[in-house]
Amino acid sequence: MSEPALNLYAGPAARRHVERHGLQPEHVVTLAAAAGGPKGLILGPLDRFIFGQWLPRSAQPVALVGASIGAWRMATACMGDPVAAFQQLETGYIHCDMTTPPGRKLPPPAQVSAASAHNLRAMFEAQVPGILNHARYRLHVVTARGRHLLAREGRWRTPAGYLGAVLTNVASRRAMGAWIERVVFSARDAAGQVAALPFAARDYRTRQVALTPGNFCPALLASGSIPFMMQAVHDIPGAPPGAYWDGGITDYHLHLAYHAAEAAASAAGALVLYPHFQRAVVPGWLDKPLKWRHAATPFLDRVLVLAPNPAWVRALPGGKLPDRTDFRHLAQVERVRAWSQAVAAARQLAEEFAAWLERPDPRRVQPL
Secondary structure: OOOOOEEEEEOHHHHHHHHHHOOOHHHEEEEEEOOOHHHHHHHHHHHHHHHHHHHHHOOOOEEEEEEOHHHHHHHHHOOOOHHHHHHHHHHHHHOOOOOOOOOOOOOOHHHHHHHHHHHHHHHHHHHHHHHHOOOOEEEEEEEEEEOHHHHOOOOOHHHHHHHHHHHHHHHOOHHHHHOEEEEEEEOEOOOOOEOOOOEEOOOOOEEEEEOOOOOHHHHHHHHOOOEOOEOOEEOOOOOOOOEEEEOHHHHOOOOOEEOHHHHOOOOOOOEEEEEOOOOOOOOOHHHOOOHHHOOOOHHHOOEEEEEEOHHHHOOOHHHOOOOOHHHHHOOHHHHHHHHHHHHHHOHHHHHHHHHHHHOOOHHHEEEO
């Protein structure tokens, strides 16, 4: 029997829930979507199934929280035809032309930012009112705002500021808030108020800002603006002034204190569903080399992670998920071919999740 493509991982309360109740769409109150650039492409088939077929069988409000490519995915989920929209996002991302000028390994940040801004406007601009006023989904876009030396982007101040952030983060993730703060742009709820964050923000310096038609595209661009690869987005309308970068800097995999744990006593399910590309939920981008911060914590108590089996990943082109190194190591036509093949193979992830939902075997759910 061949290895399964999909692995399921869960916090203790989520595992108990699956053992007792299985998993129904009405059990989900939050859906999380990580940063990770091209790795997010592997989740396209799962996104199309979850938002196109499965979640529509329920009626409860659902908070969608995302950073970087995850924010783009969650915004896509709020569009009128999410299945077609996810296909459009996937196709555009795979076929984006990142031609590198002679003498450079990567395109200049200004080129990448301009191309990304154009693509985001083409994808979302006409549908922003519908996204912000979705009947069920409350979108939360995570960004990272620079403070002090990082308050403005500059040739010397940005490298110096991020060096300070790196050194501070090694000592304490919370202390890194002196350099970079989490700013979440949130849509309004059914009562017209800025929707409550689906997580407690006591872990890290945080601000919340209303997501509006005037700042939607700048916030979404900022959420994916990787330092040194793209330009910062400055002075987003309605938000504190300053330079905004990729939300993955503060919240790479959204290892957040989800409110689902507090809501569990009064809700039938109150689970966080998390289609992810790996088992570990790494707090911030600067925590990637800090392996001691990769372990699960009580924050993830009611989180159910759907992730590709590492053995299945090794059978993909290049033996790995699509990632940013492919821009350097593969010609455009080779990259498009490899990414297209990986996404086609990822249909197996959605098929296996759909089959598991019909007969949810708790033995398939491993601890986070």
